[in-house]
Amino acid sequence: xxxTFTTYSLVAVISAIAVYALAFIAFTLDLxxxxxxxxxxxxxxxxxxxxxxxxxxxxxxxxxxxxxSSGAMSGAAVSGGxxxxxxxxxxxxxxxxxxxxxxxxxxxxxxxSASAGPATSRRERSPRFARVGVALATIxxxxxxxxxVTRSIAAGGHVPxxxxxxxxxxxxxxxxxxFLVVNVWQRIAYLGTYITGFVLLALVLATVNFYVGxxxxxxxxxxxxxxxxxxxxxxxxxxxALGAGLSVAQLLQMRREAGRLTGLRFLQTLPAAExxxxxxxxxxxxxxxxxxxxxxxxxxxxxxxxxxxxxxDTKEVWTFIVWVIFAGYIHARATxxxxxxxxxxxxxxxxxxxxxxxxxxxxxxxxxxxxSGL
Amino acid sequence: xxSYRPSDHIDTPAPEERPGAVQPRLGVLGYVRFFWRQxxxxxxxxxxxxxxxxxxxPGSIFPQExxxxxxxxxxxxxxxxxxxxxxxxxxxxxxxSVWFSAIYLLLFVSLIGCIIPRTRHHxxxxxxxxxxxxxxxxxLPAFRTAGAATDAPAALESARRLxxxxxxxxxxxxVPHGRSGSVASLSAERxxxxxxxxxxxxxxxxxxxxxxxxxxxxxxxxxxIIVQGTSFTNxxxxxxxxxxxxxxxxxxxxxxNIRLDRFxxxxxxxxxxxxxxxxxxxxxxxxxDAHGHATKQDLKVNSPLEIGGDQVYLLSNGYAPIVxxxxxxxxxxxxxxxxxxxxxANITSSGVVKVPDTKPNxxxxxxxxxxxxxxxNGTLTSVWPQPDLPVLSLNLYxxxxxxxxxxxxxxYSLDIASLTPRTxxxxxxxxxxxxxxxxxxxxxxxxxxTFEGLRRYIGVEVHHDPxxxxxxxxxxxxxxGLLSSLFVPRRRMWVKAxxxxxxxxxxxxxxxxxxxxxxxxxxxxxxxxxxAALPASGAPxxxxxxxx
Ligand code: HEM
Numbered sequence: 069x070x071x072t073f074t075t076y077s078l079v080a081v082i083s084a085i086a087v088y089a090l091a092f093i094a095f096t097l098d099l100x101x102x103x104x105x106x107x108x109x110x111x112x113x114x115x116x117x118x119x120x121x122x123x124x125x126x127x128x129x130x131x132x133x134x135x136x137s138s139g140a141m142s143g144a145a146v147s148g149g150x151x152x153x154x155x156x157x158x159x160x161x162x163x164x165x166x167x168x169x170x171x172x173x174x175x176x177x178x179x180x181s182a183s184a185g186p187a188t189s190r191r192e193r194s195p196r197f198a199r200v201g202v203a204l205a206t207i208x209x210x211x212x213x214x215x216x217v218t219r220s221i222a223a224g225g226h227v228p229x230x231x232x233x234x235x236x237x238x239x240x241x242x243x244x245x246x247f248l249v250v251n252v253w254q255r256i257a258y259l260g261t262y263i264t265g266f267v268l269l270a271l272v273l274a275t276v277n278f279y280v281g282x283x284x285x286x287x288x289x290x291x292x293x294x295x296x297x298x299x300x301x302x303x304x305x306x307x308x309a310l311g312a313g314l315s316v317a318q319l320l321q322m323r324r325e326a327g328r329l330t331g332l333r334f335l336q337t338l339p340a341a342e343x344x345x346x347x348x349x350x351x352x353x354x355x356x357x358x359x360x361x362x363x364x365x366x367x368x369x370x371x372x373x374x375x376x377x378x379x380x381d382t383k384e385v386w387t388f389i390v391w392v393i394f395a396g397y398i399h400a401r402a403t404x405x406x407x408x409x410x411x412x413x414x415x416x417x418x419x420x421x422x423x424x425x426x427x428x429x430x431x432x433x434x435x436x437x438x439x440s441g442l
Numbered sequence: 443x444x445s446y447r448p449s450d451h452i453d454t455p456a457p458e459e460r461p462g463a464v465q466p467r468l469g470v471l472g473y474v475r476f477f478w479r480q481x482x483x484x485x486x487x488x489x490x491x492x493x494x495x496x497x498x499x500p501g502s503i504f505p506q507e508x509x510x511x512x513x514x515x516x517x518x519x520x521x522x523x524x525x526x527x528x529x530x531x532x533x534x535x536x537x538x539s540v541w542f543s544a545i546y547l548l549l550f551v552s553l554i555g556c557i558i559p560r561t562r563h564h565x566x567x568x569x570x571x572x573x574x575x576x577x578x579x580x581x582l583p584a585f586r587t588a589g590a591a592t593d594a595p596a597a598l599e600s601a602r603r604l605x606x607x608x609x610x611x612x613x614x615x616x617v618p619h620g621r622s623g624s625v626a627s628l629s630a631e632r633x634x635x636x637x638x639x640x641x642x643x644x645x646x647x648x649x650x651x652x653x654x655x656x657x658x659x660x661x662x663x664x665x666x667i668i669v670q671g672t673s674f675t676n677x678x679x680x681x682x683x684x685x686x687x688x689x690x691x692x693x694x695x696x697x698x699n700i701r702l703d704r705f706x707x708x709x710x711x712x713x714x715x716x717x718x719x720x721x722x723x724x725x726x727x728x729x730x731d732a733h734g735h736a737t738k739q740d741l742k743v744n745s746p747l748e749i750g751g752d753q754v755y756l757l758s759n760g761y762a763p764i765v766x767x768x769x770x771x772x773x774x775x776x777x778x779x780x781x782x783x784x785x786x787a788n789i790t791s792s793g794v795v796k797v798p799d800t801k802p803n804x805x806x807x808x809x810x811x812x813x814x815x816x817x818x819n820g821t822l823t824s825v826w827p828q829p830d831l832p833v834l835s836l837n838l839y840x841x842x843x844x845x846x847x848x849x850x851x852x853x854y855s856l857d858i859a860s861l862t863p864r865t866x867x868x869x870x871x872x873x874x875x876x877x878x879x880x881x882x883x884x885x886x887x888x889x890x891x892t893f894e895g896l897r898r899y900i901g902v903e904v905h906h907d908p909x910x911x912x913x914x915x916x917x918x919x920x921x922x923g924l925l926s927s928l929f930v931p932r933r934r935m936w937v938k939a940x941x942x943x944x945x946x947x948x949x950x951x952x953x954x955x956x957x958x959x960x961x962x963x964x965x966x967x968x969x970x971x972x973x974a975a976l977p978a979s980g981a982p983x984x985x986x987x988x989x990x
Contacts, residue, residue, distance in 0.1 A: 389495045
C-alpha cells in the first residue's frame with residue numbers, strides 16, 4: 069500500500085518535471101516571439117518611412133479603433149488625465165499599426181485607451197505562447213499537488229516536508245501556485261521562463277540527488293507548528309522568488325533604458341523599469357510578512373520542542389539574516405539614493421540568502437535543524 | 443510635508459545645495475549634534491542593518507559555545523593553532539561578543555533617536571486638520587474631472603459622507619478660483635494608522651530587545667535525569683546541572699516534584715536508511731505541585747509540562763541497568779539503577795558505576811546493549827532500540843576514586859588514568875558480560891557484580907522564563923504594527939466643486955504618502971462612487987471632460 073502511493077507520487081513528480089519542461093519551452097518561445105514582434109514593429113517603422121501615405125492611413129485606422137474603444141470604456145461618466153498607460157500599452161499600440169502594415173496579425177488591436185490606463189492593459193489577452201505556458205504550468209502545478217498528496221499518504225499522513233526531497237517537491241509546487249495566482253492579479257507571464265526554469269532545476273536536482281522514500285516523522289518534528297512554520301516559509305520564499313525575478317528584470321530594463329544594453333530585445337515588451345521596481349516591492353513586501361511569521365512560528369516551535377525560543381542555531385541564524393536583509397531592502401526603498409538599482413540588488417541578495425539557507429545550510433552546516441534526510 | 447522623517451527619507455524634500463556657503467565651525471556640542479543627526483538617518487539605519495546581517499554569518503560557520511559546546515571542543519582540538527585568534531575575536535561567542543553587541547546596540551540607539559521625534563510629530567499630526575486644498579489640483583499625481591447636474595453644496599455634502607465612510611478625516615476650504623472668486627472644496631486625509639503602525643513596530647522591537655536583555659537575568663534552566671520510579675524536586679541541590687540568570691536565587695525555585703512512573707517509546711524502520719527511527723516517546727509522570735496536589739500527566743517531546751511558571755521538557759531518554767556490587771565478604775556495597783547514556787540510534791549506551799565504599803575503590807565502565815548482537819570483530823553492538831535481548835558488558839578498575847576529596851565529579855564519566863584495569867584490554871581477564879539476573883565474580887576475589895534488571899530513565903530540562911509573556915506581547919505588537927504600516931495606504935484626497943452653467947464641474951485629486959500603488963484606482967473608484975451617490979436631480983451629467 070505504502071509502496072503503491074510512493075510510486076504514484078514519483079510518477080506524478082516525473083510527469084510534473086516533463087510538463088514544466090514544456091512550459092519552460094513555451095515561455096521561452098513567448099519571449100522570443102516578443103522579440104519577433106519588436107522586429108516587425110521596426111520593419112513597420114521603416115515601411116512607414118518609405119511609404120508615408122500608407123502609414124498615415126494605417127495610423128488613422130488604428131486611432132479610429134482607439135477612439136471607439138475608449139468611448140466604450142468610459143461609460144462611468146469619469147475620464148482621466150492618466151495619459152501614461154505604461155510601456156505595455158505603448159507597445160500594443162505599436163503592434164496594431166505595425167501588424168497592419170506588414171499584413172500580419174492586426175487582430176491585436178483593442179489598444180488600451182488613455183482613460184483606462186494600466187488597469188486595461190492588464191486585462192488584455194496575453195500572446196498565445198504565454199497562454200500555453202500558463203496552461204502547462206497549471207497542469208504541472210496540479211501534478212505537483214498530486215505528488216505531494218500521494219507522498220503524504222505514503223508517509224502515513226504527515227505533511228511531506230521533513231527532508232530535502234520532500235521539501236523541494238512541496239516548495240516548487242507552492243512556488244508555481246503563487247506564480248499562477250499572482251499572474252491573475254498582475255500579468256507577469258514574462259517571468260514564466262525564470263520560474264519554470266528554477267522549479268525544473270530544483271525538482272530535477274532534488275529527485276536525482278536527494279531522493280529518499282517516505283519516512284516516519286521523528287518526535288521533534290511532530291508538531292502543528294512545523295506545518296505552519298514550513299508552509300509560511302515556503303510562501304515567503306515564493307514571493308521572494310518573484311520579487312527577485314522582477315528585480316533582475318528591472319536591472320536589465322534600467323540598463324536598456326540607459327542605452328547600455330542592446331540585446332535581450334524582449335525587454336522592450338516588458339513594463340518600464342520603474343513599474344517593475346514598484347511591482348517587485350509590492351510582492352517582496354508580502355514575502356517579508358510571511359517571513360516575519362516564519363521567524364515567529366519557528367521561535368514558538370523551538371520553544372515547544374527544545375525549551376528555548378531563540379538559540380542562535382545555524383538555521384535560526386540564517387532565517388534571521390534573511391529577515392534583516394529584507395528589512396534593509398524596505399529601508400533602501402525609502403532612502404534617498406538607494407532606490408532603483410541598489411534596492412533591486414538587495415532583493416536579489418536576499419533571495420540568494422533564502423536559497424542558501426535551504427541548500428548549503430541544510431547540507432553543509434550542522435545544527436538542530438539537520439533534517440536533510442540523508 | 444513629511445519633514446519629521448529622517449532627513450534622507452525618500453519623502454523628505456532634498457536639502458537645498460548652497461554651493462557658496464561656508465560651513466560654520468563646529469563646537470563640541472555641534473559635533474555631538476552632527477554625529478547624532480548622522481546616526482538617525484535612514485542611511486545609517488540601513489548600513490547598520492546590513493552590517494548586522496553580515497556580522498551574524500560567522501556564528502553559523504563556527505561552532506558556538508551557547509548552542510554547540512561539543513562542537514567548540516572538537517574545533518579547538520582540530521585547529522589548535524587558530525584557537526587564540528578565534529578567542530580574541532570571540533568567534534565562539536559571536537552573539538554575545540563585543541563587536542556584535544556594538545552593532546545592534548548602535549542600531550537600537552539610532553532607532554530610538556528615530557522614533558522619538560517621529561512620535562512627537564505624529565501626535566501633532568493626529569490632532570491637526572487636513573491641509574488646505576491646493577489651488578491647482580490638476581498638478582497632483584492623480585486627477586479626474588466629471589460633470590454633475592447639481593449644485594456645489596449638495597455635491598460636496600455627498601462627497602463628504604462618502605469620504606467619511608472610507609475613513610477620511612475631512613475639512614472644507616474655500617479655494618481661490620478664477621480672477622478673484624473662490625469655490626468650495628473638501629480636503630481629506632486618511633491612513634494615520636500607517637505611521638502609527640510604523641512607530642508601534644519599531645518601538646516594539648526596542649521592547650523585545652530590552653525585555654530579553656533585562657529579563658535574561660531572571661531566567662534559569664536546569665537539567666536532570668530521572669530514573670523510572672524515582673522523583674526529582676525542583677531545588678538547586680537536586681539538579682545535575684543548572685544555569686541561573688544573574689538575579690536567580692534558590693529561594694525563587696518553586697518546590698514542585700516530578701516522579702517518572704513509566705516511559706514508553708515506539709520505533710519504526712526508516713525504509714531509506716534501514717535504521718530504527720523513533721516515532722513516539724511518552725513519559726507518564728506524577729507531578730506534585732508546590733501545594734502538594736498530585737496529578738498524573740504525559741510528557742512528550744513537543745508538549746512540555748507547565749508547572750507553576752516553569753516548563754519541563756523531555757530532552758532525552760535511555761536505560762538504567764540496576765547493578766548490585768558485593769565485596770569479598772558478600773556485603774552489598776552498591777545497588778542502584780545506573781543511567782547509561784545513549785550513543786547511537788539503537789541505543790548502545792555507555793555508563794560508569796563507582797563504588798567508593800570498598801578498599802581499594804571499585805569502578806566499572808562499560809556498555810549496555812538493548813538488543814545485543816555480535817559484530818564481525820567479536821565485540822557486541824545493539825541492533826534494535828527496544829530491550830529485546832539486553833546485555834551489560836563491564837570492565838573493572840580499581841584504585842582511588844578520589845571521591846572523599848570533596849571535589850564534585852561527573853557521575854557519568856570515569857577518569858581511568860589513575861586507576862588500574864582489572865578486566866578487558868591490557869589484562870588477562872575477559873570483560874564481564876551479563877544478562878539480566880546474572881552475576882559475575884570479580885577477579886582476585888574482589889567480590890561480585892549482578893545485573894538485576896532494567897529501568898528506563900528520562901532526561902528533562904526545567905525552564906523558567908518570566909519574560910516570555912512580555913516578549914510575546916511585544917512581538918504581537920510588532921506584527922500588527924508591521925501589517926498596518928505596510929498595507930494601510932496613507933493618502934490625501936481633494937474634491938473641488940466649480941459651478942458651471944446649470945451644474946458643477948467636479949475636480950478630484952489624490953496624493954500618496956509613502957508607497958501606495960493603488961492611488962490611481964482609489965481615485966477613479968471614488969469618483970465613480972460619488973457619481974452614483976450624487977442626488978439625481980435635473981439633467982443628466984454632461985459628457986466627461988478629459989483633463990489637461
Ligand atoms: C532594529 C532595526 C530596524 C528594523 C528591523 C527595521 C525594520 C523596518 C521594517 C520592517 C520596516 C517596514 C515596515 C514599516 O514601515 O513599519 C521599516 C520601515 C521604516 N523604518 Fe525601520 N527598522 C529598523 C531601524 C530603523 C531605524 C534606526 C530607523 C531610523 C533611521 C528606521 C526608520 C524607518 C522608516 C522611516 C521606515 C518607513 C519606511 C517607509 O516610509 O516606507 N528604522 N523598518
